[in-house]
Amino acid sequence: MNTKPQAAAKSAPLSLDSQLCFALYSTNLAMNKLYRRLLGKLELTYPQYLAMLVLWERDGLTVSELGQRLFLDSATLTPLLKRLQAMELIARTRGKEDERQVLVTLTPKGRALKAKAASVPSAVLCASACTPAQLAATKQQLEALRDSLLKNG
Known part of the structure; x- marks a missing residue:
């Protein structure tokens, strides 16, 4: 079997196998598949799990602090937080000093989920x-x- 054409294709700058982005993308797909299986038991999606990880580290963050930590904008983060609130894992409240800020805190159910996620x-x-x-x-x-x-x- 001749492997020279494959070797040449792999070294070509525009071949799929030479792309860092594809290695990252396909690894991300595999990682998400694994997490989907693991997090199904917790009834969390992967983005929800990431938000919970941040809150388990430091409860009581503002939405913008949480977004910065997760590299997410508020348009992406807000629906995710609404779902977590509907699941009774977090509470969102307006800041006392600045009502423009929304604070995100864990509920007792949200804190208890940490042990299940361990x-x-x-x-x-x-x-x-x-x-x-x-x-x-x-x-x-x-x-x-x-x-x-x-x-x-």
Whole structure:
């Protein structure tokens, strides 16, 4: 079997296999599939899970602080927060000092969900077939790439 045409295609600048964006995209699809399975047990979508992670770290953030942390604008974040509120996992209230600000706080049900979610990171580690050090290095490289793209894009 002749593999020279495949090798040439892989090195061509406009081949699919040479695109960083496709490697990131297809990895993201695989990651989302894994998370969809894991988070189904928690009745959360992946974006909802990310919002809950931020609130489990630091409860009582404003919508804009939460959006900055997740790299989401308010038009994307507001419907997500409305769904979490309908699920009784969070409460949204106007700020006392500045009524333009909306504070997002966990409800008791939202705080209790943290314990149920505790197994998700280890399940992702197991599915990755990587060591914690390998995943930490990959995460660091991806964050540096993201920061460069945001700065220069």
